[in-house]
Structure formats: C-alpha cells, structure tokens
Amino acid sequence: MRLSPRDNAFFDLFAAAARNVRDGVGLLSEALDSGADRPSLAAQLKEVEHQGDEHTHEIIRRVNSTFVTPFDREDIYRLASGLDDVLDAVEAALDLMVLYRVVELPTGVGELVDVLNRAAELTADAMPRLRTAGELSDYWIEVNRLENQADQTYRRLLATLFTGEYDALTVVKLKDVVDTMEAAVDGYETVANIVEQIAVKGS
Secondary structure, eight states: OOOOOSOHHHHHHHHHHHHHHHHHHHHHHHTTSTTSOHHHHHHHHHHHHHHHHHHHHHHHHHHHHOSSOSSOHHHHHHHHHHHHHHHHHHHHHHHHHHHTTOOOOOTTHHHHHHHHHHHHHHHHHHGGGGGGGGGOHHHHHHHHHHHHHHHHHHHHHHHHHTSSSSOHHHHHHHHHHHHHHHHHHHHHHHHHHHHHHHHHHHO
C-alpha cells in the first residue's frame, strides 16, 4: 500500500522530528553514567526539546496551509504530538535527575533506557518510510514488544525501590524519574500505534 505523496515535506519533517527525539534519548543515555556532567547534558537536551517544538510547529503550520495532505489531518496532528510528547518526557526525566540531585540510579534504569534507545532508533528509521506505511508492520509490532519489556523492567524497578534499601524521600525522587522514563516508552508505543492506524486507513 502506498500513500499518495501529495506533499513530501510532511515525510521529511516527521523524519527530522524522529531523529531529533532520538538525539534527545541519546543525551539521556549519556546521563546514566554516574560521572556524567548531567547539568550540561540537561542543558543540551533542553535545546533538543526546543528544536522538537519547532518541528511540531512547522508540521502544524504546513497542515494548516496545505489543501491536500498525504494522510488524514487528524493523524498528522496526532503523530506530531506523539513525537513531541516522547521528547518532553525524555527531557523531563533528565531534568528531574538534575533537580533532585540524583547520584546513583537503581539497577534496571539502564535496561529501561536501552529500550528507549531501541524504540528511538526504530522510530527514526520508520518515519522516512511513512509513504509506504503498510510495510511498517514489523516496526509497530517490535515497538509494542519493547513496551511490554519496559513494563516488566518498570515493575522490577518499583519492587527494588520499595525494598527498604532507600529512604522515603529518595524513593519519591527515584520513582518520579523512573515514572517519567516509562512515560517516554509508552509514548513511543503511542506513536507506533498511530502509524499502524495510518496504514490501516490507507489500505
């Protein structure tokens, strides 16, 4: 199934937005190193997040000024918003690490961010191929599998936090960070589901 490429700029914009989110996830991944300069990485990620806002605004501006779009306007809005939500969550996770002055992260956070990295790579690879969304079934199936994997990791992390190893205030701080990372993974699943819906509508 091939979507009508009435305005190729949409595909380029979604590809650029997905690459930008992937860059943000990369900065979060770097911040997991206990020796990392997290305030500096957070500042860089804030700039990436600003760039993401620009991508979103440009997509919306183009929707509003284009008579015929390559797929439903509602889906274009939802997809742009979905990518933006992922990046917002990624930026918030690192910002919380800095604000809370988190030093050590519980075992398992690395696994959660590894899932984020994989979802980011898959999504960045998928967006340029939206023209043939029906051929992206491997993408949304794998992202859904990754989200299920992240759910299991998240539950293990919660169990670790409530073992009594951490004081109550540290538990609250770390849970905020972990919850926000999990929200980013969930966001990638939402993006994959939107791509699947686009493919179904265009089939």
